[in-house]
Amino acid sequence: MAETKTVRFVITRQDQPESAPYTEEFELAYRPNMNVISALMEIRRNPVNVKGEQTTPITWDMNCLEEVCGACSMVINGKPRQSCTALVDQLEQPIRLEPMRTFPIVRDLQVDRSRMFDSLKKVKAWIPIDGTYNLGPGPRMPERKRQWAYELSKCMTCGVCLEACPNVNSNSDFIGAAPLSQVRLFNAHPTGEMNKAERLNAIMGEGGLADCGNSQNCVQSCPKGIPLTTSIAALNRDTTLQSFRNFFGSDQV
Amino acid sequence: MAGNREFAYRRLHSLLGVIPVGLFLIQHLVVNSFATRGEASFNNASNFMGGLPARIWLEIFIIYLPLLYHAVYGIYIAFTAKNNVGRYGFFRNWMFMLQRLTGIITLIFVVWHVWETRVQAAFGAHVDFNMMESILSSPFMLWFYIIGVISTTFHFSNGLWSFAVSWGITISPKSQRISTYVTLVVFVVLSVVGVRAILAFV
Numbered sequence: 001m002a003e004t005k006t007v008r009f010v011i012t013r014q015d016q017p018e019s020a021p022y023t024e025e026f027e028l029a030y031r032p033n034m035n036v037i038s039a040l041m042e043i044r045r046n047p048v049n050v051k052g053e054q055t056t057p058i059t060w061d062m063n064c065l066e067e068v069c070g071a072c073s074m075v076i077n078g079k080p081r082q083s084c085t086a087l088v089d090q091l092e093q094p095i096r097l098e099p100m101r102t103f104p105i106v107r108d109l110q111v112d113r114s115r116m117f118d119s120l121k122k123v124k125a126w127i128p129i130d131g132t133y134n135l136g137p138g139p140r141m142p143e144r145k146r147q148w149a150y151e152l153s154k155c156m157t158c159g160v161c162l163e164a165c166p167n168v169n170s171n172s173d174f175i176g177a178a179p180l181s182q183v184r185l186f187n188a189h190p191t192g193e194m195n196k197a198e199r200l201n202a203i204m205g206e207g208g209l210a211d212c213g214n215s216q217n218c219v220q221s222c223p224k225g226i227p228l229t230t231s232i233a234a235l236n237r238d239t240t241l242q243s244f245r246n247f248f249g250s251d252q253v
Numbered sequence: 254m255a256g257n258r259e260f261a262y263r264r265l266h267s268l269l270g271v272i273p274v275g276l277f278l279i280q281h282l283v284v285n286s287f288a289t290r291g292e293a294s295f296n297n298a299s300n301f302m303g304g305l306p307a308r309i310w311l312e313i314f315i316i317y318l319p320l321l322y323h324a325v326y327g328i329y330i331a332f333t334a335k336n337n338v339g340r341y342g343f344f345r346n347w348m349f350m351l352q353r354l355t356g357i358i359t360l361i362f363v364v365w366h367v368w369e370t371r372v373q374a375a376f377g378a379h380v381d382f383n384m385m386e387s388i389l390s391s392p393f394m395l396w397f398y399i400i401g402v403i404s405t406t407f408h409f410s411n412g413l414w415s416f417a418v419s420w421g422i423t424i425s426p427k428s429q430r431i432s433t434y435v436t437l438v439v440f441v442v443l444s445v446v447g448v449r450a451i452l453a454f455v
Contacts, residue, residue, distance in 0.1 A: 078340055166349060169335040210263035213334060214415045215349035217341045230424060237421020243260070 005030035007039060008050070008094035011058060013108045021105075025050040025094070036076060036083035036097065037062055040109075060109040067223060070158025074109045075100055080163040081223055083109075100163040116157050119179035123202045127192040139190035152185040152231065154224040161218035161228060173207030177218035180209055181231035187238070200235070200242040209235055266326045267419045269319040270412050277316055278409055282402075282443060285450035292382040295453075299381055320363070327356050348411055355408040362401030385454045395455065402447040410440035 007028045014021040027050045028042050037060075044057040062072040065084045072083040075098040077091060088095065103111035129135065141149070155178055162168045162176035183199045186192035203209045212232050219229040245252070287298040305311060331353040338350050369388060374380045389395050414436040417423040423432045 164337075164341055166334045166337050166346070169333075171335070172333045204260040206259055208260060210260040211333075213330070213349055213352075214345065214418050215341075215343075216345035217337070217343060220341065220343045220346075227426070229418075229429075230426060233418050233421060233424040233429070235421075236419055237424060239260070240264075240421050243264070 007034065007088055009039060009043075010094045010096045011109070012096075012098040013058065014099070014105050015107065017105055017107070024055060030088075032089075034088040036074075036086040036088065036091075036095065037065065037072060039088060039095075040083070058109060059107040061111070068156055070156035073100060073158040073160055073163075074098065075163070080160040080221060082158065085223075100159055102163045102165075102168055103159060111159070113157065113159050116159060116162065116176070116178060119175040120157070120182060122175070122205075123179050123183050124195060124199050125179060125182040125186055127186060127189055128195060129191065141190050145188065149185055149188050152181055152188075152226060155181060155185075155226055156224065158223065160221050160223055164217035164221040166215050166217065167211055167213045172211055174211035175203075175207050177212075177222075177228040177232065179203075180212075180235060181226060181228050184231040184235055196238075197242060197245075200239050201246070203235065204239050204243065209239055262326060263330075264419070266323055266330070267412075267416050269323045270409075271416050273315045274319050274323055275409050275413070278405065279443070282406075282447045282450065286446050286453075288382065288385070288450050288453035295382045303380065324360050324363075328360070331356055348414075352408060352411050352415070355404040355411075358404040359401065359408050362397070362404065365397075366401065382454070389451065389454045395451070398451050399448055402451060403444050406440055406443040406447055410436045410443065413439060 007030050009026045009028070010023055011026065012021050012023050026043050026048075028039055031038075040058055040060055047055050047057045049055050060072065060074065060083065062084065063069040064071070067082045067085045070082070073080060074083050075081075075096075076083060076086045077096050080100055083097075097109060099105050099109045099111050103113055103115065106112050129138070157178055159178070161178050165174070165176055167174045168176045180203060183203055187196045187199055209232065214229070216229045219227065222228055244250075284298050284302055285295075288295040302308075334349070334353060336350045336353070338346050370380055370384070373384075378384065389398060414423075414429075414432050417432050418429065423429045
């Protein structure tokens with residue numbers, strides 16, 4: 001009888017945030033329609049490495065399993081992407097899994113993406129509508145614009161654009177493409193527009209828009225196909241005008 | 254506008270690279286190409302430029318200060334990047350890396366070039382056709398100048414592309430693609446002008 005088909009994984013592991021990374025290999029029996037997550041679950045069920053040694057199960061993040069939450073992002077065969085949509089049949093073997101090192105590593109493939117959520121707070125990526133009384137319905141948005149904005153709203157804060165960016169690293173405070181594009185999304189909203197200047201001033205601060213070096217890796221890597229570099233260039237225009245307003249003053253409030 | 258300085262510094266860096274440093278580069282390469290019309294023609298042009306009224310102030314405010322700022326801040330920018338063309342071999346990522354690399358090469362070249370010509374002129378040497386001819390008679394210096402000039406024209410042309418993005422002039426992917434072609438033509442034309450002038454001294 002022919003040998004049973006197997007899948008080989010080379011996984012970069014790290015026991016603690018500060019400890020040294022190492023790789024461990026695993027070999028699993030092939031099943032049809034496997035993805036990286038189901039393989040990791042299989043390893044978790046029976047954590048034995050390729051040498052036959054008992055080891056600890058691998059730690060990774062996951063949630064929605066349908067590429068809308070962004071939690072399961074990791075570097076798969078050198079490319080940052082979501083492990084839920086990484087189908088084993090479409091990957092070259094051995095499949096190499098690494099954490100996204102742009103972020104602090106919690107353990108194994110699990111990273112701490114808090115900086116992205118902090119950036120969203122910093123750039124005020126929301127529409128303030130809370131008050132002490134009912135303000136009534138907001139202005140309407142044209143359908144064409146809604147459809148356009150929907151593309152920008154697909155961002156799941158997965159961190160792939162930050163991982164791919166040469167300017168997001170330990171030498172710089174650059175917040176990366178994702179939160180910048182959110183500024184464009186909320187500035188485009190008829191109600192969100194009321195706080196446009198606040199958001200633009202936020203991204204004109206430290207680690208903001210100016211740190212972009214136009215390598216455009218973000219737009220090439222975004223799993224949701226968000227026009228990130230178009231957002232950045234559009235914000236460049238907006239901040240140019242905003243900086244004139246800040247410096248010279250303006251008759252617009 | 255506290256905390257706003259990085260934005261202003263970076264925009265100033267982008268602006269100075271084109272105006273006045275980029276414009277000076279074009280003017281310099283054009284004046285150099287008088288060399289292709291012979292020694293007398295070059296010396297004439299060189300003497301004209303050297304004899305401009307208030308030349309030292311023109312040099313300080315149009316060349317030295319903007320160039321110095323662009324160079325110093327550029328080194329900072331170059332070394333805050335962690336290049337990753339190995340992993341992400343996209344065209345623009347290569348341009349990103351080359352922009353930083355040619356920036357450093359150009360800086361080394363320009364420092365050497367200023368030392369060899371302007372600083373020596375301050376010590377009493379006369380900047381003319383013969384000076385360039387003797388510098389470029391060494392094959393090493395010839396290649397150094399060719400590489401230096403091509404690196405400079407690349408840095409300027411690709412810098413024009415990112416200038417257009419950084420100031421929000423080209424936003425859509427199509428406009429950025431068109432400006433890629435336009436700046437490519439600028440690169441080829443300026444490189445031809447620059448290298449032809451160098452070869453005229455050989």
